[in-house]
Amino acid sequence: MTTRELPATSPRAPRAFDVHVHLFPGMLARFIWKWFEENAWQIRHKPTPEETFDLLARYGIERMVGLCYTHQPGLAGMLNDFMAELVAAHPERLVGFGTVLPGEEGFEAEVQRALGELNLSGIKIHCHVQKIAPDDDRMLPVFDAIAETGKVLQIHCGPVSESNAHKHEIDDLCAVPRFVRAMRRTPDIKVIVPHIGYDEVQLYLDMLDEFPNLYLDTAMAFGGYRVARGEALPDVRPLALARYEKGQKPRLPELWKPALEQLVPQIMERPERFLFGTDFPNLPYDPDLEMRELERYLPEDVLRQVLWDNAARLFGPAERQGRT
Ligand SMILES: [Zn+2]
Numbered sequence: 406m407t408t409r410e411l412p413a414t415s416p417r418a419p420r421a422f423d424v425h426v427h428l429f430p431g432m433l434a435r436f437i438w439k440w441f442e443e444n445a446w447q448i449r450h451k452p453t454p455e456e457t458f459d460l461l462a463r464y465g466i467e468r469m470v471g472l473c474y475t476h477q478p479g480l481a482g483m484l485n486d487f488m489a490e491l492v493a494a495h496p497e498r499l500v501g502f503g504t505v506l507p508g509e510e511g512f513e514a515e516v517q518r519a520l521g522e523l524n525l526s527g528i529k530i531h532c533h534v535q536k537i538a539p540d541d542d543r544m545l546p547v548f549d550a551i552a553e554t555g556k557v558l559q560i561h562c563g564p565v566s567e568s569n570a571h572k573h574e575i576d577d578l579c580a581v582p583r584f585v586r587a588m589r590r591t592p593d594i595k596v597i598v599p600h601i602g603y604d605e606v607q608l609y610l611d612m613l614d615e616f617p618n619l620y621l622d623t624a625m626a627f628g629g630y631r632v633a634r635g636e637a638l639p640d641v642r643p644l645a646l647a648r649y650e651k652g653q654k655p656r657l658p659e660l661w662k663p664a665l666e667q668l669v670p671q672i673m674e675r676p677e678r679f680l681f682g683t684d685f686p687n688l689p690y691d692p693d694l695e696m697r698e699l700e701r702y703l704p705e706d707v708l709r710q711v712l713w714d715n716a717a718r719l720f721g722p723a724e725r726q727g728r729t
Pocket residue numbers: 425427599684
């Protein structure tokens with residue numbers, strides 16, 4: 406495991422394990438950035454996959470989960486090989502996730518290859534980009550393989566999208582009951598839902614009781630999405646936990662756009678279930694923006710859990726990654 410101490414020059418900066426970094430071969434990365442710049446926001450940093458590791462390290466991000474996905478048939482195998490090679494070259498830095506396009510010919514075998522032969526640490530599914538609901542029958546081999554191997558599923562199933570062209574379809578694919586239905590078949594599997602399930606945050610928070618290995622990543626949920634949309638970050642003090650009656654869980658007053666001060670009590674109640682993530686490099690700001698927000702609002706012990714300990718526990722020592 407990466408256990409080296411922080412450099413003496415930055416004693417306060419906590420090290421971070423970012424569970425949400427996108428790594429794509431150059432041409433695909435450029436295609437994705439073009440989409441963002443035409444539909445959402447300008448991309449601040451456009452590193453090659455190889456440049457990503459040192460660039461993020463400059464912001465205190467020492468380990469990361471690398472994610473890729475495809476909605477084009479025929480690409481999953483190439484992407485999984487690409488990710489496995491990056492893990493082999495950077496085992497100290499990178500935990501690699503594979504991808505499949507559920508339903509395409511041979512995808513079950515590719516799930517097995519990604520988690521077996523390539524020894525990738527999990528599978529990433531993006532419901533509305535790949536146009537598949539969590540409880541679709543084509544997802545069963547993915548959930549089953551994750552359950553059998555004890556690896557991790559990262560499933561983007563919150564309905565927020567930068568493109569409203571298919572809003573109706575997105576709302577259908579990403580309806581919370583469909584995720585719950587999928588989870589109840591294999592309720593113990595390790596799952597990360599990114600963006601705290603935006604924009605149905607409270608409904609995902611409610612599921613933490615039922616599913617013991619459900620984790621929520623903070624990517625763009627802790628102020629980043631607001632900044633990306635040109636809004637100012639609220640300058641607020643966290644609500645004291647005492648404002649909630651004893652024994653009663655803090656509730657968000659509205660589902661959409663929970664303010665930072667409302668997420669803090671939620672995180673403090675279940676600090677072991679939140680993972681720091683950035684969504685780098687698809688960001689219009691530096692990758693430490695939300696780390697600064699978390700530092701500002703979370704007490705030190707909770708901060709350490711969210712930034713490092715939870716992910717380190719989930720993925721284990723660096724030596725275990727990579728091809729077997
Ligand atoms: Zn992402």
